[in-house]
Amino acid sequence: MNCYLYDGTADGLLSAIAWILEEEPDPEKVKLSERKDTLFEEGFTISTDATQAESLFFRLKQQAPDAAHTLYSFMLAEKEGLETSLLHYVFLAFKHGDKVNGYITHSAVRDIVHIAKKTGRELHRMKGLLRFEKLQDGAYLAKMEPDYNIIHPLAFHFSRRLRAQHWFLYDVKRRTAARWNNGSLQFGGIEQFTTPALSEDEKKVQALWLAFFKTIAIPDRKNPRLQKSNMPMKYWKYLVEKQEE
Amino acid sequence: MLTKLQILSGAARYDASCASSGSKREGPSTGTGNTSSSGICHSWSDDGRCISLLKILLSNDCIYDCAYCVNRSTNPVERASFTAREVVDLTLEFYRRNYIEGLFLSSAVMKSPDHTMECMVRVAETLRTEEQFGGYIHMKIIPGCNSELVRKAGLYADRISVNIELPSQASLQRLAPQKLKSAILEPMALIGREISSSLVERKASRKAPRFAPAGQSTQMIIGASPETDFQILSLSQGLYKKMNLKRVYYSAYVPVTDDSRLPVLSAPPLLREHRLYQADWLLRFYGFTADEILSDDAPHLDETFDPKTAWALRHPEFFPVEVNRADYATLLRVPGIGVLSAKRIVSARRFSLITPDGLKKIGVVIKRAKYFITCSGKSFEKPDQQPALIRQRLLLSERTDASVSTISHQLVLPGLYT
Numbered sequence: 001m002n003c004y005l006y007d008g009t010a011d012g013l014l015s016a017i018a019w020i021l022e023e024e025p026d027p028e029k030v031k032l033s034e035r036k037d038t039l040f041e042e043g044f045t046i047s048t049d050a051t052q053a054e055s056l057f058f059r060l061k062q063q064a065p066d067a068a069h070t071l072y073s074f075m076l077a078e079k080e081g082l083e084t085s086l087l088h089y090v091f092l093a094f095k096h097g098d099k100v101n102g103y104i105t106h107s108a109v110r111d112i113v114h115i116a117k118k119t120g121r122e123l124h125r126m127k128g129l130l131r132f133e134k135l136q137d138g139a140y141l142a143k144m145e146p147d148y149n150i151i152h153p154l155a156f157h158f159s160r161r162l163r164a165q166h167w168f169l170y171d172v173k174r175r176t177a178a179r180w181n182n183g184s185l186q187f188g189g190i191e192q193f194t195t196p197a198l199s200e201d202e203k204k205v206q207a208l209w210l211a212f213f214k215t216i217a218i219p220d221r222k223n224p225r226l227q228k229s230n231m232p233m234k235y236w237k238y239l240v241e242k243q244e245e
Numbered sequence: 246m247l248t249k250l251q252i253l254s255g256a257a258r259y260d261a262s263c264a265s266s267g268s269k270r271e272g273p274s275t276g277t278g279n280t281s282s283s284g285i286c287h288s289w290s291d292d293g294r295c296i297s298l299l300k301i302l303l304s305n306d307c308i309y310d311c312a313y314c315v316n317r318s319t320n321p322v323e324r325a326s327f328t329a330r331e332v333v334d335l336t337l338e339f340y341r342r343n344y345i346e347g348l349f350l351s352s353a354v355m356k357s358p359d360h361t362m363e364c365m366v367r368v369a370e371t372l373r374t375e376e377q378f379g380g381y382i383h384m385k386i387i388p389g390c391n392s393e394l395v396r397k398a399g400l401y402a403d404r405i406s407v408n409i410e411l412p413s414q415a416s417l418q419r420l421a422p423q424k425l426k427s428a429i430l431e432p433m434a435l436i437g438r439e440i441s442s443s444l445v446e447r448k449a450s451r452k453a454p455r456f457a458p459a460g461q462s463t464q465m466i467i468g469a470s471p472e473t474d475f476q477i478l479s480l481s482q483g484l485y486k487k488m489n490l491k492r493v494y495y496s497a498y499v500p501v502t503d504d505s506r507l508p509v510l511s512a513p514p515l516l517r518e519h520r521l522y523q524a525d526w527l528l529r530f531y532g533f534t535a536d537e538i539l540s541d542d543a544p545h546l547d548e549t550f551d552p553k554t555a556w557a558l559r560h561p562e563f564f565p566v567e568v569n570r571a572d573y574a575t576l577l578r579v580p581g582i583g584v585l586s587a588k589r590i591v592s593a594r595r596f597s598l599i600t601p602d603g604l605k606k607i608g609v610v611i612k613r614a615k616y617f618i619t620c621s622g623k624s625f626e627k628p629d630q631q632p633a634l635i636r637q638r639l640l641l642s643e644r645t646d647a648s649v650s651t652i653s654h655q656l657v658l659p660g661l662y663t
């Protein structure tokens with residue numbers, strides 16, 4: 001069995017897959033992993049080529065748009081150790097087209113689809129659970145600590161939704177931020193973050209929301225267990241309605 | 246403002262419908278908001294229900310006197326009304342902070358149906374035209390208002406609904422004497438017609454106005470009047486077929502007032518509500534008809550078994566179903582196989598025969614399905630089991646986790662994500 005290595009970046013991973021699909025007669029018999037430069041590491045390192053990576057993704061998008069979406073969602077998880085599964089998945093996606101996601105009896109497909117679903121679920125959740133606060137200068141800021149690196153697709157979602165506002169998303173753990181202003185979206189890192197002052201009416205609006213949140217629940221049907229399973233506690237930190245708990 | 250909001254959102258609390266899906270709208274380029282076809286929950290309230298819309302009444306100051314309602318004119322509760330501007334501002338402030346998908350506006354009847362509906366339409370109109378709001382709007386139609394207002398509401402809202410309130414005319418007359426059946430059914434029919442003609446016009450030209458793109462729904466109260474489940478389901482089936490309704494919501498009657506016309510219930514009939522939702526799913530997604538599920542001789546849904554399992558137990562001749570051959574419609578009839586797993590089975594079969602292990606991975610609930618299927622000719626259980634025996638076995642296996650599942654089932658509204 002042939003073993004290959006790549007440099008650990010997303011581009012490296014995709015260009016390695018592109019190379020293997022091109023050169024190997026039977027990609028399902030090939031292993032791919034990250035190069036760690038340990039003593040007993042075996043395998044041939046494939047060099048990283050961003051255009052190769054991009055062209056692979058582009059071709060997949062044309063032939064199997066659903067599978068390309070799965071690949072994209074999977075990459076957001078920044079998951080290590082599943083490179084071989086991803087290779088096999090992409091191979092099968094080119095072979096079967098979008099039907100590949102139905103092939104869940106295949107372990108590689110199952111692994112990739114499973115992770116992709118998880119990031120997809122968190123992205124969908126954050127679309128609802130993200131909370132903006134109005135700042136003194138009229139801009140809006142939302143802080144978050146998602147498990148996966150979803151700031152890109154999330155910012156894209158809000159760029160179509162809150163177009164008339166000037167806003168920021170800030171991923172506290174990864175120290176990355178997105179900014180939307182006057183119709184343009186930018187991404188960048190933030191070295192030092194100081195929380196800016198809130199606008200004067202912000203606390204009033206938050207109090208109204210909290211009041212609404214409390215009254216809308218049916219008193220006799222309290223169900224904290226169900227609430228937590230739908231809205232896990234790890235997301236509470238930035239929820240206006242969950243601050244007192 | 247704070248107390249007003251508390252009164253008027255508290256009054257809207259029992260409304261079942263929270264769905265914000267089914268409409269896809271790219272917002273105006275200069276404005277705020279769009280809607281997404283899959284629907285987004287923004288929070289979950291203390292009772293575990295999804296919050297996606299700012300659900301409020303414009304007013305609870307009612308001139309009518311419906312027996313089952315807290316806001317009836319003869320009931321001494323605190324009264325409040327919003328101005329149109331207040332609702333508009335509240336909606337926008339919440340939307341900009343990503344608290345909500347949009348607005349769900351209903352109201353008690355203040356002064357007259359026309360006056361109330363006019364105020365509600367003004368809210369929607371201001372949001373859409375002045376504020377360029379592209380988020381979701383669901384509006385209730387006040388029975389008895391002018392049909393011009395109904396048309397206007399449909400042009401601004403994503404979804405509109407007229408509550409059918411009670412499952413029969415006799416009950417309506419007894420408990421809500423000021424509401425006429427015709428005042429409820431006429432706007433429903435009008436909305437149904439407008440929706441389909443707007444769809445036709447939009448096929449011809451993308452510029453034609455959209456009329457309630459997320460469709461119309463309705464709601465009825467369960468357990469405040471004597472109708473059987475069979476009557477209720479037949480009514481729903483008619484509404485889906487004849488009025489083009491998207492959803493019928495069932496709301497277990499919560500005793501809020503003392504009235505000799507109302508039944509005395511120890512608790513709201515939540516299990517019944519839950520079973521009706523399940524049966525409603527069978528109507529909409531599983532190809533069942535009302536008279537397959539129930540009949541005049543057995544007019545009530547089974548309490549112990551969900552309606553699909555109950556049907557399967559009454560029809561041993563239909564089973565076992567061979568999972569590697571049966572078509573989609575047949576797979577759907579198997580207890581333990583849902584829409585998703587039926588679809589997965591059909592697509593997984595393209596690659597290889599499905600094994601019992603594969604079925605598990607696909608998400609089939611084996612402990613329920615095993616009595617009703619074969620897998621490449623092999624059965625999971627002895628093939629000649631009597632229905633009575635299966636009943637018992639199913640009961641036993643359900644028991645073990647019944648305490649956990651029933652509680653959550655009763656509160657989750659199925660279809661939140663459809």
Ligand code: SF4
Binds near residue numbers: 310311315316317353
């Ligand atoms: S019209 Fe509506 S708000 Fe008024 S009493 Fe009847 S149900 Fe209640």
